[in-house]
Amino acid sequence: MPDKVRIALDAMGGDHGPEVIVPGAALAHGRHRDTEFIFFGDSARIEPALSAEPVLKAVSRVVHTDVAIKMDDKPSQALRQGRLKSSMWQAIDAVKQGQADVAVSAGNTGALMAMAKIHLRTMAGIERPAIAAIWPTLRGESVVLDLGASIGADTQHLIDMALMGSAMARILLHIDRPTVGLLNIGVEEVKGLDEVREAGQILRERNLPHINYAGFVEGDDIGKGTVDVVVTEGFAGNIALKSAEGTARQIAGFLRAEMKRTIWTRIGYLFARGAFRALREKLDPDRSNGGVFLGLNGIVIKSHGGASASGFSAAVEIGYEMVRDELMAKIGQALVPEARVVAEVQDQSPVAGAAS
Amino acid sequence: MPDKVRIALDAMGGDHGPEVIVPGAALAHGRHRDTEFIFFGDSARIEPALSAEPVLKAVSRVVHTDVAIKMDDKPSQALRQGRLKSSMWQAIDAVKQGQADVAVSAGNTGALMAMAKIHLRTMAGIERPAIAAIWPTLRGESVVLDLGASIGADTQHLIDMALMGSAMARILLHIDRPTVGLLNIGVEEVKGLDEVREAGQILRERNLPHINYAGFVEGDDIGKGTVDVVVTEGFAGNIALKSAEGTARQIAGFLRAEMKRTIWTRIGYLFARGAFRALREKLDPDRSNGGVFLGLNGIVIKSHGGASASGFSAAVEIGYEMVRDELMAKIGQALVPEARVVAEVQDQSPVAGAAS
Known part of the structure; x- marks a missing residue:
């Protein structure tokens, strides 16, 4: 473990670019x-933003790139x-070359996953990466994956x-042991897809280290926080993530409209402002911002494209x-x-030997 | 079209049975x-409930059954x-025999779908049934299907x-033309599953009657009401339905807790009570209760098992x-x-003829 956590940032990713990434x-x-930063992107935009943050500037380095991936x-x-020359690629490359411990981008998810997969490759023993996020629940927080790295x-x-x-x-x-x-x-154990059923049986029977398998959960269990990790x-x-986000926005919209409807509800709003502020903070997508790409030889984090500086942070x-x-070590242990x-097939099986 | 709409009710379905079904x-x-009812179930429980509703009783008939399907x-x-002799089967059978125009049950979804499929069978030209529901949105209401009749x-x-x-x-x-x-x-047209992509292309190209195809939508479009019908x-x-329901409950829980936190928020609650009542009504699952089984030779409706009398109604x-x-006629037109x-293969293809 190095003294410092070295963070590579794609300064051109997201809807706002360096003007939000740098303050974030x-x-x-x-x-x-104990952090250090490398900013990849248009230095003409990064440098002025960085000059406004002298403490950050002292621990940062800027690498100019000409190409930015569009959303x-x-x-x-x-x-x-964007291969080789984009800010997104170079941030990933810094992880690959061991110059950074993690890359963070608010850029386009599909492009970021494609570049991360091609350049970092999946870990030995893992065939496909996944995107995991933190989901605020009634009990606290859970980890939910996969949010769209691959289908099926x-x-x-x-x-x-x-x-x-x-x-x-x-x-x-x-x-x-989450x-x-x-x-x-x-x-019921009988329902659902064959693969889900089989995975459930294996998780139950093999009793793996660091996994406390709790069985099947349904869509409404995610928000309840029934389990620490939800796998799908x-x-x-x-679809689950987006429809939950949609529902939260919809309810906020209803509530806003209702609180404005009469003089009494407006007065009520004034008194209860603190409660609404707390609710807003609880549901703020910025608070749980950051999808973690899992299963690659290196850590890559995807921020919402529209995140504010606070969200990006x-x-x-x-x-x-x-x-x-x-x-990485914890995944290795698991x-x-x-x-x-x-079971793994031997590299040099007798049959393969005979055939060669 | 008959004068009356004749409704067959599984009086034993759901968490509460006749004591909620009859008032519903x-x-x-x-x-x-312009409705008439046939109640299937334990007459010893249905009759007393019906006696309390003389207007309903005048248009109702009770058919005693001994068997009730458990949730x-x-x-x-x-x-x-439960085949043949349960209240659930008999309600479906009434539709099959033409004694009723629709069957409604608050019983177990899997059992209801299995019985409906076996007894009513799918319509000519439809291979698999689906469950559709009304989803309250920011714009009004949308129809969402399939909610779990089949996987894939x-x-x-x-x-x-x-x-x-x-x-x-x-x-x-x-x-x-919804x-x-x-x-x-x-x-983007490029993403997603092959079947979804191909279905999108066909819907776009063939421009079917009564379908105004609007392209792909994402999970958060459901709550926005971006389209009238969401197909998946x-x-x-x-998962979408359950995670939206879970999110709604989660937000209601947060809000309740926050409104009780201080004297000010409690006062605010008193003033804004009307707004909270309106919100509660808007999100009341009873209001949009009723999953419609589509694609069978007959109409079957599934109520939430826990619905109140008002929800069941x-x-x-x-x-x-x-x-x-x-x-049924509208599906036929489509x-x-x-x-x-x-294109349909002829019943008597030359090859089949030669082989027989």
Whole structure:
């Protein structure tokens, strides 16, 4: 573990660019003095923003890049135009080259995942990466994955996600054996997809280290905080996240309209302002900002594209925690042979030998 | 169209049984005098409840059954024990025999769908049924399907759901050509599952009657009311519904706690009571109670198991509307040859003839 956590930032990612990324980094540095930063992007925009933050500037380095990935570029397009020379690629490359411990970008998710996968590659023993996020619940916080890194999941991928998600939850929740649930429709063991059923059986039987398998959970269990880690394939996970976000916005909209309807409700609003402020903070997507890419040879964090400086600082801090509490080592610990659905085949099997 | 809408009720379904089902029917009848009821279940419990509702009693008939399906019976178990003789089966049978126009049950969803599928069978041209519900949105209401009738969907099933959902939306929203969106992750045409992509292409190109195809939508578009009909396969649909319900409950919980925190917020609550009442009503799951089983030879409505009498009456009224506005005929109108992904194969193909 190095003295400092070295953070590579894609300064051009997101809706706002360096004017938000730099102050966001300053906020994170204010809370964690053991951080250093490398900003990748247009130095003509980064330098002035950095000059306004002298404390941050003292621990930062700027690497100029000419190319910025656009928010609506398709992954294939982003790779064609941005490989090697974009701020996004270079931030990932800094992790690859060991110059940084983590890369953070508010850029386009598809492009970031595509570049991270191609350049960092998946860890030995993990076939597909996943995106995990922190989900505020009635009980506190849970880790939910996959939020859209890939569609569909076989039994092995579900188990891999269970162990990667629990490694992340160990860091965030400071518990050694987080409870893990598989998202399903109906809590009976008989229902649902074959792979989900099989993964559930294996998790129950093999009793893996650092995984306290709690069975199937349903969509409404996520918000209740029934388990510490909720595992599902990326399509359903993304739909769950977005429909929860949509519902939260919808209720806020209803409530705003209702509180303005009469003189009495307006007075009520004035008295209860503190409660509404607390609710707003609780539901603030900036607070739990930061999707963690799991399963790659390096840590990459995705911030919301529209995050404010404070929101971006939350994503930087998740990256900081993942480095400080050694996410990679914790995933490594969880990757025990018993977590393989089918035992590894020997590299030099007698048959392969005979055939060659 | 008969004079009266004849409604078969599974009086034993749900958490409460006849003591809630009968008053629920009375509420629905109070709003729609052109209804008649057949109650299936334990007459010793139905009769006293019915005696308390003389107006309803005058248009009702009771058929005693000995067997009631339990809320936690597995579908296979329910079929073994409840086929022919349970209140649930008999309510469906009344539709099959033409004695009723619609069956409503608050019983176990899996059992109800299994019985409805076996006894009513799918409509000619439809391979799999779906469960659709009304989703309250910022704009009004939308129809969302499938909420869990089956897992996974091929291209044809997605298209069938688009046309069945739009038939239902024509009735509920009183518009001739509802907008239809396919649920996906990412709005770019390139993303997502092959079947979703192919269904989108066909819906766009073939420009089917009564379907105004609006493209892909994401999870947060459901609550916004971006389209009138949201189509997805049953796993993601169920997860979306449950995670939205969970989020609504979670926010209500937060808000309740915050409003009790200080003397000021308590005073604010008193002033703004009307707003909270309105919000509660808007989010009341009873209001949009009633899942419609689509694609069968007959109309079956599933009420929440825990619905109150008022909630159950909402499910009965959805059934009433579906009969009055001729759901079956509207689905029939939508089942045009151009809605087939692959053109129908002739019953007597030369090859089949040669082989026989």
